[in-house]
Amino acid sequence: MNAKLDRRKKYTRMMLKESVMTLLKEKQISSITVKELCELADINRSTFYSHYADPFDLLTKIEEEILTDMRQTLGSYNFSEEEEALQMTEKLLEYVADNRDVCQILLSEHGDPQFQQKVMKITEEFIMKHWRSIHKADQKISEYMSLYVISGSLHVLKEWLDNGMDKSPQEMAELINHFTNYGLSSPL
Incomplete structure (x- = not known):
């Protein structure tokens, strides 16, 4: 029963x-x-x-499920080198690809802006922590760099979803990692 x-x-x-x-x-x-x-x-x-309780409660539960899954996915890896940070970015993008419809909707203009902030926080916890340890900088500058990189990466991720994931998660991870580590001045 x-x-x-x-x-x-x-x-x-x-x-x-x-x-x-x-x-x-x-x-x-x-x-x-x-x-x-x-x-x-x-x-x-x-x-x-x-x-x-209401539609907001339903949406919150869906978001919590996605964020918990993201944390578990990223937490199952212990990345410390640049190559490993690339692999972690790829794992995050694979997760998004596997959950494309839900992620695309939650990150859309109709989604909850707080969800985007939470995704950015998870990204900082797992990926940017390592990047900041490599690029020693004053705490405030480090926060600005982290915000710049994560915000840009999130918009690239949204565009990638909107373009039907026209590149593989590996290709996108390499692109994001390249921009993060070398900026726009270094050719791909």
């Missing part, structure tokens, strides 16, 4: 997740109603409220 209930709960949550992702393609989360979600997921309102 419990397995049947668990399966039903998983199915309901999956349908609500798909429904909110579908609606986020068209509008902001603040414009999405519980009624719309329930109609699209083909569930009743009481079922929705047994899982989530």
Whole structure:
């Protein structure tokens, strides 16, 4: 009996997740109603409220799942050399590619801007920490460099998703790593 209930709960949550992702393609989360979600997921309102407080709660849970997965993916590697930082960037891009639809929507204009900030923080935790240790600089300058690199990389990532991932994760990692380490003055 419990397995049947668990399966039903998983199915309901999956349908609500798909429904909110579908609606986020068209509008902001603040414009999405519980009624719309329930109609699209083909569930009743009481079922929705047994899982989530509101559409924002649903979106937050989806974002938390993605961020936890990203941390686990990146945390499973112990990179310390430049080549390893390249591999970590590639692993992050592979993760994004594997979760393309959700990541593209969450990073879009209809996604939560706080999600982008959280992705930037994870990137700094895992990738920029090593980069800053190599390029010794004053703390404030280091923060500015980190913000510059991560912001640019995030916009490159969004463009890559919008272009249908026209390059492999490895090619994109090499490109991002090259810009991070050598800037625009060094040819590719």
